[in-house]
Structures are given as structure tokens and as C-alpha cells.
Amino acid sequence: MLLRKAATVLLFALLGLAIVASIVLYRTASVHYEIPDVSEVQYDDIPLNDAVERLSKAIQYQTVSTQEDREHYLSEFHAFIDFVRSSYPLIHDKLDLKIINNLTLLYKWEGSRPDLPASMMQGHYDVVPVEPGTHENWTHPPFEGVIADGFVWGRGAIDDKSGIFSYLEAVNYLLERGFEPERTVYLALNHDEEVGGRKGARKVADYLLDNEVEIEFLVDEGMPVAEKIMDGLEHPIAMIGVAEKGYLSIELEVNMEGGHSSMPPRETAIGVLSEAITNLKQQPMQGRIPGLLRETFEPLMPDLPFHYRMALANLWLFGGVIEDRLGYIPHTNAALRTTIAPTIFHAGIKENVLPQTANATINFRIHPNDNIREVLYYVQNTIDNDLIDLRVLDGAREPSPVTSTSSEAYQLMKHTIHEVFPAIPVAPAMFLAATDARHFTEVTDNLLRFRPIRARPDDRGRIHGTDERISVDNYGEMIAFYIRFIENTTSGLSATGLPGAQIAMP
Template sequence: MIKILVGAGLLILILVIILVIRTMRYTRHHGEKNRLLPEDFDIEEAAERLSEAIRFETISTQSSGDFNDDAFIKMHHFLEKAFPNIHRILKKEIVNDYSLLYTWPGKNPALKPAMFTCHIDVVPVEPGTEEDWKHPPFEGTISDGYIWGRGAMDVQGGVLAIMEAVEHLLEVEYKPERTIYLGFGHDEEIDGDMGAYAIGKLLEKRGVELEFLLDEGTPIVHNVLPDLPSPVALVAVAEKGYLSLELSTSSEGGHSSVPQGLTSIAILSEAIHKLENNPIKGRVDGLVKKTMEAIGPQLPFIYRIVMANLWLFRGLVKRELDRMPATKAAMRTTIATTIFESGIKENVLPTQARAIVNFRIHPNDTVESVKKHVIKSIGDPRVEIRELHGSINPSPVSDVEQPAYRLLRKTIKKVFPEVVVAPTLMIGATDARHYSSLTNNIYRFIPLRADESDLDRVHGTNERLSKHNYHEMIFFYTQLIRRAARSLEKHI
């Protein structure tokens, strides 16, 4: 008995030693010491320019009949007037009438170009919410230290910040060694098929291979975890794929007073019930693990024990992540039934039933593997399954060991020394997927500071950007372009 107790005690001791050693090795990263200070720059004038850009109602709507081409053309003219050096020195091309591609030729053709992208369209204001806005959504009011309006965050603020950065560099006669492209699509909010897709194809046809591409994407989030004091700059290095399946079934019709067997509604309901009760398994690995590895060292000791010892606590971590919808979605392919249609009259048995199920595909899965999962889960030949137009596999996961990622990480730390930089998975879709043939190094990040309430403003009410943050954004792009425009290896 004593022998067993001593043996168990020894085992526990060894386990504790392993846990402590692994936790100690899991040390905090220290912030960059020398924070860069913004160069001489008139932020008041820049804020005025952003305010003016917000006044153009470059709205993307699902129905092409509502497209306001005049707003896009006026926006182009405004950019010409507001950024004279860019329009004098860079080559400008208009793609599919409304998207913009600028080329800033570098001095050294041996270096692959870098590309910065955003989009000039915005989402509409939801009818009925206009009165809830503190300042009208398309007036670009500057008040209380903020620039207010639709697009301030998503993403006129991003487009204009990049333009301000380049204009500023041209003013100080900066010449890049590497060619820099700026690409601004005009239909990102409705899938980017005419804008970013066409820009991507145009560059592909010209044989362009990029060193890296930075699109808008995840922001710098504040106060997301109660025990994490530092803001986190999330850099999305992959994005989920997309699939919609139509499930349908037919059965005998007739009068509801003489039902025979199961109706279409019953058959289809059962199929959906089976599917939703058989979710695709989520895993604490790959990108989820990388995100945790970046954030973990900043957490209090007790959390670090868990994070540093995933081999032991993986199940616990998974359970915790499953409790929040956003982290739950980050770990797996999600399944959501979004449409269910059947029946025309209360006393008529329906002959048809139809449902649409939408999937956001995790990089661990593919369109094909998800379809197989659906067929197997439902296992009912009476249910017909049809893939709808628009499916896309998840993007490849960009390598965080590449010089381009290190450059991005380091530049973020220089401009925002208090933040933790963490790679992540983009749960929604961006224009970046349309550029995937140009480079493996695609990053989705916008240096926008946002807490939870700010995130609600994106596509919501009272969208706004603080002048202070806008200044930081412009400075960040200035720094990144300066550093990216020369050989990466030499300067990192």
C-alpha cells in the first residue's frame, strides 16, 4: 500500500514539475522599447478629407438596380483632388468602371511588389435606424474627437488612411525600392466579384507575384478578455470558406383530413434535426493554438499553467472556448439552417419542402468534405441535396514565420507598443480571397482600435473613428510602407 502511495506521490510530483517548467518557459514578451512617434502631419486636415469621403454614398446593395454609380464616380474625382501627388506620380487604372488600382513603381525590379487593399463600398443603413444615429450616417460630422458616419470604420477610414500615408511619403519625396500596389474594390460587401476579383485577375494575367498583401480585416481589440490587460492586434492569416446547400424533398399531397405517412415537412425536419445534432468536430489545434500561444504568455499565472500545458488541459480549454459563439465558430465549420419553406394552405398536405443550410468552412475542412458529412449525417435518400452557387474553399493559412509577417508584427509593435500581436482566423469573408493566386502571404488586419461596443458599430449604428486612432492608422501605414518597400531580410 505504502509503495503504491509513494509511487502515486512521485508521479504527481513529476507532473507538477513538468507543468511548472513548461509554464515558466511560457514567458511574457516585452513590448518594443522605442515607440515611434508620428511624423509631422496635419491630422485635422486629414480628418476633413475622411469626412468628405463619407459623404459619397458608395453603397453596395444586393439588387444591382439600386447601384448608385454617380457616388462612385464622384468619389474617384474627390480622391484625385484630395491626393494630387498620388495622381501625378502613381499609375491609376479603373477596373470594371468603379474599382481602383494604383501602381507605384519601385527602383529595384528584383524585389517582388507588395500590395495594400481595402474597399470603397459600404453597407446600407438599415431602414428604420436612421433616427438612432447621433449624427446622420452620410454627413461625415466631426464631433467629440470622432469622425462619424457609415464607412468610418469599414472601410473608408482604411482606404483614406492608406492614401494619406502614400501622399505623405510622396510629399517628403520618398521613393520605394519595391513596387507598391494599392487596390480598392467597389463591391466587397456583396462578394467582390466585379472589383477585387477583376483586379486580382488583371495582375495575375500580367504575371505579378507579390511578396505579400495586406487587406483590411481584424482590428486591435480592447477589453475582450477580463484577465488580459493588453489590447490584442489580431492579424487574420486565413479566412473561412463558404457553402450553401439546398435540401429538398417531395411527398404525396392531398387533403389534410386524410394524411398518409410522413409529409415533406416531417421528412425534411428530421433531416435538419439529424444534421444540426451532428456538428462538425472542432479542434484546439492549428490557428486556434497559434492565437492562444500568442496571447497566453500575457495572462495571469493560473491561465498560463493551462495554456502552456495543452497536452493535459486541451479538453478543458475546448469546453471553455465552446461556451462563446465567436471562439466556438473559430474552432470548426459552422452549420446554420437559414431558410425553411413549405406549405401553402392550412388544410392542404404539402408536396414539397425546401431548406437552405449555410456552412462557414474551417481550414481543416473543404467544400467536398462538408458535403460528405451532410450526406452521411442525413442518410436519407428521400432528401435531395444540391449545392448552390458561390461556394468557396477556405483560404490557405499564411505562414507566420515568413519575413512579411514578422515585418507586420514588428511594425504593429513599433506603432502600438502596448498591444499583443496574435494570428487568427477570419470568420467572415473579405476581398483578400480574390488575390490568393498572387501570393501565399496574405494578411487581413486594420489598425483600428475597437472594444465590443465599437465592433457593433461596424455594419450597425453610429459608426465612428476617433481622430486619434485615425492618426495612428495613417502613421502605421506610413511606417509599414516605408519598411515593406525595401528588402525585408535586411531590415528585420
């Protein structure tokens, strides 16, 4: 009798297991993604040599943004503006230029249809400094704009002079061919993105708000066409940054009685503070694969190694496992959750004295699914110690809203990527750094952070690092992308949301 009962239980267990296994395998096998069938668009008459020459010159201006001593480089900023003016006479003849705060350039290319809200493209021409003592590590000097081995080398080659010059080239190309946009196009060349954008982009946003300019969408620097974003994944993917993380720094402080270190009490200021930081590290904020991160992986899933594909197709079962896995890799962890980074720790002045005060600063990058209030609540609960005072430091900001992937602007950008970069999938993603786009959340709902730059894993270290460079071929693709994007977004959109044959060069 007992044996029969055991056999029945075993049978049901096996049956259950078989059902789970078949669901898992079925869902894994159903993973499917098709890149839309879009005809490739090419422009054979882009004057690439001249364009590359101009980019090379642009890099030679040391438009360096530093927190202190801005004056030092000021003449370079002014010389750079003169260079832009003299390089594109047609743009300066046909577009209105407004100079904001002496250094940021805002162009308006008036469209023929005032009923359409405008489009906007922006980038920045300031660059980060080259760290002292690292100049000689560069293959070519950082401010000479050397063209060699199929690349343009130098600070700003990726971030972001190739960005702004490729759209200037695109506008110039279209103007030379008599193109007239229906939708008004704004172009901004901001001057202080690398130090927060408060004097450039913020003022441009204020100007647009004050003048009640309607902006349909804004394109800014951001995510690239990335190659090998994960081990075992060969296929490149173009990612459009639809959201940006929030920012919060909290200071934790412990004040206790100090004293001689020969008879330490059970609790010391350093001990209490260290324990709090350890608790935060051991209990990170919740990861979030469903939603944006899952969407980022979607087009890649068919190419993923089997175990990843199976896990992502079955988050109901493997959500926890894959979250752990992604949590180990810094850049996937940052896309997964609000991150916690202790950045400053102060305590103690002498080896035999117990300090009365210990304080630490923790920097949080807030996932769009969380907010500042929730992070504070989490910190208080996780630390759970009345001896610790919390103070929110200046500069906190909420995560950005998430741009809808069903917006026309997103769909048109996706379509344009397919036209210019055939056979490369496109996915929405979270931009993990900060851009000037964050100043525009009141200006438009549709913020698209994307540059058509082909980025390999080793390029990540070149941005703000050594040997920043852009390939000449890729620069040609960037210009083609912006030409096509302006063409595709110039008019009222067709009912399908995608440009049809009605858009032709005049």
C-alpha cells in the first residue's frame, strides 16, 4: 500500500517535471526575431575626404571642459566657433544661428510647414581633458586629429565631435542639393556637457520653453551600434537609449564618543559605518529584467548561447538565476538595477585615538523603475541603525521618463538604422551615463540617445580614455544616417508611422 502511494507520488513528480521541461523547451524554441525587410539606402556622393578633413581640424581645437580654470581654454572655444562658421558657409547662409551664453550654438532650419512640431538634434563640442602624464600613451597625439590606418584619432573623435560634425555634414549635403525640410529642424552644439550642461543645454531648453517652441523629438548622443556586448554573442546590435538613470548621493554620518584605543567599546564610529556599507552591498536593490532590459535582449535572443536563451525565454523560472549572473558584470548590473557605490570615506586622525565622527558618501544611479524616495526608504531600512544620520547631497535627480518605443520618432529612427545598417537589429536600451538630454524632459517626451558609431568592447575604454578614434568608413555611415534621418522625419508622417515613397529628394 505504502509502496503504491510512493509510486504514485513519484509518477506525479515526474509528470510535473516533464510538463515544466516541455514548457521551458517550447518557450526556448519559440524564440524568434526577424529584422524588418527594409531596402538599403546608400549615398555614393558624400564628400567623405573633405568631411574627414573637417573632423580632423575640429579635433585640433582644445575645447576642454574642466570644473576649474575654464578661462584657460576659452580662446579655443571661440576659435572653434569661428572654424564651424567658416567650414559651412551654406549652413550659415540658410539657417538662423542663435548663440546662447556666448558659446553654445543653436541653429534653426525653418521648415515649410509651421503646423508640424520641430525636430531637434544636439551634441556637444567640449571634451574631457587628457589626464596629465598619459599623453605619451596615445598612438597619435590627442589634439592633432591625425588621420591614419583608416581612423581619425584624437580627443572628441567619438565623444562627441564626430556626432555634431556628422549632422552638420548631413545638413550641408542636403542644402547643397536644394533640400527644403517641411518640419523645422533645430541643431544644437552645446559647450559644457562634460561639466553638467547647465550653461549650455539647460539654457537651450529654457530658451525653447520660454518661446513655446514645440519639439516632437530630440536626438542626442548616447548608445552605439555595439559589437560583442556579451560573451558568445557575435552579432552587432544598434541600441537606442530611451532612458537615463537618476542620480543621488547620500552622506552617512556617525557621531559617537571617542576615546583611547586601548579599551575600545563594543561599537565604534568606524565599525558602525562599515557595517552599514556592508549591509548595503550585501542587499542590493532589486534587479529588473522584465521591461526595458528584456526588450534590449529581445532581438539578440536567437543568437544567444542556449543557456542564456533558455533562461531569458523563461524568466518565470530562471529570473533569479539570470539576475545573479547579470549582476556580476558591472555594465549589465548597472542596466539591471539602481547601483550603489561608496565613493568617499572619512574617519580618524591618529592611530591610537578612536574617532568621534565617521562619514561616508554613497553614490546611487537610480533605475527608471525606482525613484529618490524609494532609494531613501531602502537605505534607511537596510541600514536600520539610529546611530547613523543620513543627508541627501545637492545634485540629486530622478531617473528620466522612458521614451515610448511606439512613438513615431522611435520607429523612424529604428527604420533609418535598418536602411543604413542592414541586417543589424535595433533595440531600446538604458543609457548608463548622463547626457545633455536630461535637460529636455519638459521640452519633449521623445528623447532618443543614439549615435551610429560602431563600438567594439575595447572602444569603451577609449571614450574619456586613451586612443579615442573613429573609423573613416564609420564616419561615412554616420553622415549617411543623419541625411536619411532628416529625410525620413521631415514631413508629416504617413498613417503607418513610417515614411513612404512620398519622401523623395526634390
